Amino acid sequence: MSKVIVVYIGCLLIAIHTQIRAQSTTIVMADSLAGVGNYSKAIKAYKTLPALSPLTALKIARAYKALGNSSAALDYYSQCVASNPDWVIATTEYAKLLINQRQFTLADSIFRQLTRRYPNNPDFYYQHGRILKTVGPQQYIDKGDTLVVRAKDAFAKAVSLDSTHQKAMYQLGLTYLKKQQYDKVEQLGNTALKTDATNVEILSLLAISYYTKGWNSEAIFYFEKLIALGQSTPYIHTRLARAYAKQGDYEKSIAQFAKVIQEEDKDPGIHLELARVYQRSGDYLKGIRHSEIALVLQSQPIDDTYYTLATLFKLNKEFQKAVTHYQLALQENPERIDAHYGIAVAADNYYKDKKEVLVLYEEFVAAFKDQTDVRNSYYVRLAQQRIDILTKEIFMAGTKD
Template structure:
């Protein structure tokens, strides 16, 4: 009789186990296809959960975006044979949630056991970088010692790279750190080290391109920003910086292409319209220059003096003297000290006004105002103004003789 009861017990137990395995399989299948809510429901139905189930629940909640529930389940999962996996994922999620102190503690514990795992150092560096710190510096410390004292997370990133010279994320963090401090030599050293093992790392290439951009090396700037485009990257920042690099090399058509691409990201960006206004002036496509100049005025808040001046130059190129005078006057009203705008007004008046004596007076006033400046004798604008003043004087004198 006892054998019969034992048989029944084992049968019931095996059926319960089969149901539990079935529920787990269903939940795993739902998770695999992205149906996280249904997967969570099935995981929760499992009556006696092992730590591995809590790990699955944590992952499902994280994928769904219910991060607080994910954290709770990671803690429950962290006591199993999968403890390292759970703790690692738990620490990363703490960083995502902005719980940097707790994350730092988690990875410090992991490092105490797994001292040669570069990823744990990298993750602790991420947590440490965002933690407030009360740091004191010794005057006797070297520059390197002061840097690592001020920014303790650098040691973790450096340790990660020391343990794995191909650790792309740690190398990227270090390169970004040195870029912010304009230590371009270190940026390039780290970037090329990363690219040796991963030549298409767009984050590293972007950092390297910025290094050359801020360093002023235009040819290299163009090379690396173009590389980003080849790799399918397209952001307003990339197109603006590449457009500016083309502009510096007087490659105006290419520059226009990039600024138009940038404009697709921000159609009401007054600055982009203003740059395009200038670029189309250079290519003498005055209709497009006018269009972008007017857009810049429409989208920009005050002050508008620079944009009004650029638009005045556009109308000057179009020989639309009335509008040229209108916008140069607007520009000077906002910024009376703009010497270029003052001279543009004289040029426009020379073409727009019929009264030659009034125009001559404008030239004389301009020359008088700027003749006492420190570099007046080297000023090409003053030279041109004097030449035109002398010619106008002769024309007026000859006209007076003819009338007599």
């Protein structure tokens, strides 16, 4: 080898070594900046590197996420995962951020793959459950079979793999609570508290479960524990006040209602409840005072409030709640034809059995067919049109069978 070539190679190695040292210095500096929260300068430093490695892309993504720039963070997470799809840490962080940004389709795809590749990882099932809780049950094709996966299934799987996974236990407990499976709520909650006795979400589940069942002593215990942990909210104080009242401890009930009124003094329902507690305790003058306050606050017709709320629920596709609030409006004003019609329409969107819906429309028309008011007769015409359509649909469905 000639002396010229040797010198050339030596210079080349020195240059490479110098470049590597410079890059290493830049990375160390950028890491230090990110470590102390100087994320913008860290990002600038990372971007001066000549090549974007998967690790650097991940660091930039994390820095953007810390700054709250989720769009840029997702872009760099995507680059990182694309260049190294087997990097589970980066993939998981990417998918979690997708959930937070409500990009559920892609997040669902990623966590389904992760649960298949790592079937014993409880958090992957928990994260998948978070998605399913929002988007609803999903159908997947697996080896030719159609599987329906629900949020409850995912949370239950996470808990079965890790009996200390507090977040999964809370979400599973919520599903039990909604289905009024109180024994399961309490069993799950007591298990969770063995790991973290101050988990306010679990304590809330237990408090509400016992309160709904009417086990007032147990409900009081958990509501008081929540307050001791700093969870002082009108919701908690109201239910604690009711539980004390049912136990006959009127002094403590009054004290809790007083705390609620400090936050919500314009709520007529709270004043009325407090008035009734004063009545039971024998303090009639204070009971009269709060009854009068409730009456003043309720001086405006409240059927319109219920009707407006019902219509908003209907527009938001929460049809069961819509039906409930139309019924409440009718309790206040039975003559509201729009609320009667609203019940039928909400049920039409909610009930699977269209024969039941048909009966509601028919009862509506029968009750209001003689209305001469233009607005009211309009509702009757709409109902009759829907009756005609439903009758045909039900008949056609019957002929197919």
